Amino acid sequence: MEVKNHRLVGDKVSFVQATKWNKTAEMKPDAIIIHYTAGASGAATVKLFSAASATTSAHMVVSEDGSVTQMVDFNRKAVHAGTSSYGGRSSYNNFSIGIEISNPGYLQKIDGKYYTWWEAKKEKKTATPESKVFVGKHRNSVTKMNYWYKYTDAQIQAVKEICIALCNAYPIKEILGHEEIAPGRKCDPGPAFPLDELRTEVLAKKNISINDLFAHAMEESAASALVLGKVTVKLNFRTEPSSNAALKSSPIPAGTFVYIVGEQGEWYNILREISGWIDKEFVEQDNSDSDYDGELLSDNAMLYSDEKKTKRLVSSLNKGVKFNILEQQENMFKIKAVVPGWASKKYITKQK
Numbered sequence: 102m103e104v105k106n107h108r109l110v111g112d113k114v115s116f117v118q119a120t121k122w123n124k125t126a127e128m129k130p131d132a133i134i135i136h137y138t139a140g141a142s143g144a145a146t147v148k149l150f151s152a153a154s155a156t157t158s159a160h161m162v163v164s165e166d167g168s169v170t171q172m173v174d175f176n177r178k179a180v181h182a183g184t185s186s187y188g189g190r191s192s193y194n195n196f197s198i199g200i201e202i203s204n205p206g207y208l209q210k211i212d213g214k215y216y217t218w219w220e221a222k223k224e225k226k227t228a229t230p231e232s233k234v235f236v237g238k239h240r241n242s243v244t245k246m247n248y249w250y251k252y253t254d255a256q257i258q259a260v261k262e263i264c265i266a267l268c269n270a271y272p273i274k275e276i277l278g279h280e281e282i283a284p285g286r287k288c289d290p291g292p293a294f295p296l297d298e299l300r301t302e303v304l305a306k307k308n309i310s311i312n313d314l315f316a317h318a319m320e321e322s323a324a325s326a327l328v329l330g331k332v333t334v335k336l337n338f339r340t341e342p343s344s345n346a347a348l349k350s351s352p353i354p355a356g357t358f359v360y361i362v363g364e365q366g367e368w369y370n371i372l373r374e375i376s377g378w379i380d381k382e383f384v385e386q387d388n389s390d391s392d393y394d395g396e397l398l399s400d401n402a403m404l405y406s407d408e409k410k411t412k413r414l415v416s417s418l419n420k421g422v423k424f425n426i427l428e429q430q431e432n433m434f435k436i437k438a439v440v441p442g443w444a445s446k447k448y449i450t451k452q453k
């Protein structure tokens with residue numbers, strides 16, 4: 102395989118344009134991010150990424166037989182990484198090439214049998230053959246799953262060849278798993294994929310110039326233009342911009358960073374992040390590579406301080422709220438949700 106005009110050329114390589122990608126900005130890739138699709142087949146993922154309704158994409162999809170479908174040019178930004186950071190850099194969509202390997206992902210063990218996430222939901226489940234089950238702990242301790250769907254040898258070989266071709270064409274300095282740039286939130290490609298071996302084989306010989314690193318650090322600092330505020334005292338968080346309004350949640354601790362999204366009189370409309378535990382039954386899981394892992398299905402869901410539901414954290418979480426899953430237990434998810442509300446301007450200082 103080799104790269105010509107920002108496209109992969111090779112025997113089992115084709116191109117199908119994805120729907121969702123950044124059509125304006127050019128990208129200078131220096132990182133590769135490895136994913137699994139959490140889907141049933143490579144063909145299904147290609148269809149998903151090229152559908153009119155697509156919300157995510159990747160530069161390539163690697164099918165079970167090792168064939169590769171490129172879907173976004175390598176000098177364009179695809180939508181695969183979501184909220185991400187690693188080694189002092191963030192927003193990996195801006196400089197990374199995303200490789201999606203077709204693989205169902207983690208498996209659930211029920212009555213001694215193994216099921217993909219979608220089969221586990223069905224009444225009449227079809228089990229995964231044991232020959233396809235990989236048993237292994239995840240590199241991130243927050244990820245508790247121990248059973249994973251095996252990758253095919255053809256996929257592992259194809260990913261390696263792609264990475265070598267990309268390293269020959271671009272100044273690639275990192276090959277990372279989605280699980281490493283978004284730990285807890287994402288667990289792909291998981292322990293069934295030999296990521297460390299791939300890195301050692303492909304990257305070990307490459308040298309990175311200090312100039313490349315510096316150029317990137319400059320671009321990154323220019324890109325962040327969000328208004329961040331820091332709370333200076335323990336501060337009430339309310340549903341409306343009034344000191345008579347109901348409290349939205351427990352007070353915001355001093356020192357917390359919040360995003361300022363609006364203001365009215367003496368009040369700021371802010372977004373604060375709250376972590377807590379929620380019943381799984383209220384959650385629709387999102388296995389795509391969007392910024393969030395789940396969505397709230399009901400207005401009745403409560404957020405609790407721990408999995409034993411010791412204390413309620415928020416007066417109301419609305420249906421449709423999207424969040425990241427940090428940890429999971431039998432019936433509960435630990436999630437991080439962004440909750441909007443109002444707080445007094447006096448006690449929030451804007452950060453540069």
Ligand SMILES: [Zn+2]
Nearest residue numbers: 136279289390
């Ligand atoms: Zn991913």
